[in-house]
Amino acid sequence: MIHLDEDTSDALAEAFNLALGEAAASFAEIVQEEIVMTVPVVELLPRTELVSRLQLLPREGSSPGGKLCSIAQRFDRQQGGLSTEAILLFPEHGSLEIVRRMLGDSSPSAEQISELEQDALAEVGNIIINSCMNSLAQIFGTEMIGTLPGVRSAQPDELFAGHPGSEMVLMARIGMNMLTQQISGYVLFVMEMSALQTGIEQIRNFFALDAQPA
Amino acid sequence: MNAPAALAGLQGPHLPPAAAALRGPLDPLLDLVDFGLMLIDAQGQVRGLNRWLRERLGDSHDPTGRRLGDVWAGRIDPRLLLAVRACLDFGHSVRLSHAFHPMPLPLLRPGDAASERMRHAVDVIASLPPGGGAVQCLLQVRDMSEIARRERILKEQARQLRIELQRATEAQHELGRQSLRFRELARLAPVGLFETDAQGQLTYCNDRCAQMLQLDIGRQLGRHWLSMLPADEIVRLSPVWTAASGALVRLAEELCLDTGGVERWLRIEAGPILDARQMPSGFIGTVTDVTEFREHARRNEYRANHDSLTGLVNRDRFAEQLRAAIAEARRLQRRVAILFIDLNRFKQINDEHGHAAGDTALKTAAWRIRRCMRGDDVVARLGGDEFAVLIPDAPEATSLERILAKLARAIAMPLTVGSGSLRMGCSVGMALFPDDAEDPALLLARADAQMYHRKRLARQAGGDAARPSLRLVDTEPAS
Numbered sequence: 001m002i003h004l005d006e007d008t009s010d011a012l013a014e015a016f017n018l019a020l021g022e023a024a025a026s027f028a029e030i031v032q033e034e035i036v037m038t039v040p041v042v043e044l045l046p047r048t049e050l051v052s053r054l055q056l057l058p059r060e061g062s063s064p065g066g067k068l069c070s071i072a073q074r075f076d077r078q079q080g081g082l083s084t085e086a087i088l089l090f091p092e093h094g095s096l097e098i099v100r101r102m103l104g105d106s107s108p109s110a111e112q113i114s115e116l117e118q119d120a121l122a123e124v125g126n127i128i129i130n131s132c133m134n135s136l137a138q139i140f141g142t143e144m145i146g147t148l149p150g151v152r153s154a155q156p157d158e159l160f161a162g163h164p165g166s167e168m169v170l171m172a173r174i175g176m177n178m179l180t181q182q183i184s185g186y187v188l189f190v191m192e193m194s195a196l197q198t199g200i201e202q203i204r205n206f207f208a209l210d211a212q213p214a
Numbered sequence: 215m216n217a218p219a220a221l222a223g224l225q226g227p228h229l230p231p232a233a234a235a236l237r238g239p240l241d242p243l244l245d246l247v248d249f250g251l252m253l254i255d256a257q258g259q260v261r262g263l264n265r266w267l268r269e270r271l272g273d274s275h276d277p278t279g280r281r282l283g284d285v286w287a288g289r290i291d292p293r294l295l296l297a298v299r300a301c302l303d304f305g306h307s308v309r310l311s312h313a314f315h316p317m318p319l320p321l322l323r324p325g326d327a328a329s330e331r332m333r334h335a336v337d338v339i340a341s342l343p344p345g346g347g348a349v350q351c352l353l354q355v356r357d358m359s360e361i362a363r364r365e366r367i368l369k370e371q372a373r374q375l376r377i378e379l380q381r382a383t384e385a386q387h388e389l390g391r392q393s394l395r396f397r398e399l400a401r402l403a404p405v406g407l408f409e410t411d412a413q414g415q416l417t418y419c420n421d422r423c424a425q426m427l428q429l430d431i432g433r434q435l436g437r438h439w440l441s442m443l444p445a446d447e448i449v450r451l452s453p454v455w456t457a458a459s460g461a462l463v464r465l466a467e468e469l470c471l472d473t474g475g476v477e478r479w480l481r482i483e484a485g486p487i488l489d490a491r492q493m494p495s496g497f498i499g500t501v502t503d504v505t506e507f508r509e510h511a512r513r514n515e516y517r518a519n520h521d522s523l524t525g526l527v528n529r530d531r532f533a534e535q536l537r538a539a540i541a542e543a544r545r546l547q548r549r550v551a552i553l554f555i556d557l558n559r560f561k562q563i564n565d566e567h568g569h570a571a572g573d574t575a576l577k578t579a580a581w582r583i584r585r586c587m588r589g590d591d592v593v594a595r596l597g598g599d600e601f602a603v604l605i606p607d608a609p610e611a612t613s614l615e616r617i618l619a620k621l622a623r624a625i626a627m628p629l630t631v632g633s634g635s636l637r638m639g640c641s642v643g644m645a646l647f648p649d650d651a652e653d654p655a656l657l658l659a660r661a662d663a664q665m666y667h668r669k670r671l672a673r674q675a676g677g678d679a680a681r682p683s684l685r686l687v688d689t690e691p692a693s
């Protein structure tokens with residue numbers, strides 16, 4: 001069983017925090033409004049545990065049982081052997097609110113996301129994920145080639161329908177505040193066990209921690 | 215290098231479907247696709263672009279072999295340059311959404327004015343060249359003009375719908391408020407209110423209505439509204455209601471209810487509620503207790519037609535009845551007799567014994583005259599001490615003379631006033647229709663004239679009429 005000890009998760013959180021600061025600066029530039037991202041909390045979870053957590057997520061800022069909006073990108077190491085799917089998850093309602101505010105649309109939210117809004121949401125996720133990936137790539141000491149982001153809305157248990165159950169997930173929970181809007185989201189890095197094992201070793205090496213996880 | 219040749223070198227696991235097909239024999243197809251493709255090498259120089267993009271760059275310089283920033287300095291979104299840099303340096307693929315970056319490149323739609331940039335979106339895709347090497351960058355450009363236009367229209371339609379929805383919601387709320395207002399007004403209304411459907415089945419009835427008609431609302435709802443009434447009134451009003459509701463006119467009827475031995479008069483009105491097509495969607499009705507109103511009207515009518523002291527009909531009413539009697543007699547060829555009675559020296563009673571004694575004398579005289587006449591005869595006080603009698607079907611002259619004598623005797627009877635008794639007399643004149651006159655006023659004048667004539671004769675004869683007609687017959691109490 002792979003475990004992310006406190007030192008490692010603190011170190012990762014700090015690395016992500018620096019990266020998210022850059023992402024927030026990018027947003028501020030785009031929308032001419034300050035956006036604050038909270039310090040991420042990093043955990044390593046089995047996928048089943050993750051789904052349980054996600055089912056609680058919409059209740060925090062939106063209607064219970066609401067859908068989640070997922071923005072996903074795949075990253076592969078140039079030399080192969082290390083790949084991950086990076087997923088940004090927000091409650092659908094909250095994420096739409098943020099995007100519409102960014103677009104200066106003050107009209108009441110429609111239930112359905114439009115094509116342009118979906119594109120804008122993809123860009124938002126793209127900025128956050130690329131920022132986080134910058135940190136991870138630096139830690140892994142390798143360049144990770146990323147795909148374009150894909151956006152979909154789904155229930156938490158539908159999000160990982162196509163993934164093997166053995167996956168572990170590196171999860172960074174972040175909050176995003178923009179004037180009256182405050183939503184919580186997750187940045188997830190879904191990896192196969194073998195890739196994750198390599199990844200953890202890289203992380204511990206990078207932060208000069210013990211070679212073996214506690 | 216032409217674009218297909220430049221793009222032909224692309225390969226790797228992360229190519230978008232379009233770019234993945236850009237190899238050898240498929241190269242010519244790149245000029246057929248309906249989106250733009252531009253390949254930028256690891257040094258940031260443009261390696262090639264497809265026809266779609268060339269056509270939309272207008273008269274811009276051919277960027278091949280140059281850096282984007284050099285070709286379109288100041289005319290390109292800096293975020294695109296940063297995205298290309300991030301792609302080449304870190305392998306990131308970047309989406310520049312149209313919403314945040316509406317026109318990153320200086321593109322024009324073929325046929326559009328040179329001043330109007332084309333709305334588009336750019337994807338910056340990281341890819342590895344075949345055989346390894348540094349990351350290349352593929353720009354995929356999509357025309358967003360039509361999508362943006364459609365979304366503008368949809369947003370406008372959504373805005374209109376929201377406005378209409380808001381109006382409808384406000385109207386619904388107002389309707390709700392009105393309904394509540396009506397229910398409360400109906401509950402507190404002093405009159406009974408009821409409502410029926412188009413078939414006359416009761417759908418609403420306020421408490422006052424139920425109270426007046428002594429109903430159990432719960433049992434009455436859904437039944438025909440006429441069933442609220444007593445059985446005999448249902449029989450009476452059914453045909454009236456059928457006619458009124460069929461003709462869409464208002465029904466207005468009064469009926470009398472026996473409520474525990476107390477007679478109550480109710481006025482029921484009901485009329486149609488017409489819809490936009492002027493068809494009845496139901497009926498609305500009121501029930502008003504008119505008992506006091508009727509009693510009041512009856513009292514007013516009595517006061518208007520009767521003398522308040524004696525209770526006899528007054529001059530106006532007498533004149534009406536005289537006209538009616540003459541018309542009737544003319545039709546039936548009968549005679550009508552008018553008697554004109556004047557109390558002798560009535561003024562003296564007032565002066566010597568006070569107005570109370572005078573009033574007693576008038577009331578007694580009225581009662582005595584009434585007692586002397588038949589039920590059909592009309593006795594009136596014309597004013598002061600003058601009375602008149604209308605005999606609609608006048609008997610023979612001898613009978614009339616007997617009546618006159620009876621009247622004189624009755625009035626001459628002693629009159630008790632306080633502790634004493636008075637005696638008064640009268641003079642009577644008579645006129646006959648059609649013998650003396652045919653006009654009511656003239657007839658009355660003839661009777662009046664004859665009364666004076668007789669009074670004069672009596673005075674001259676020293677009779678009762680000439681002597682003091684009022685004399686004290688017993689001034690001391692009998693002991």
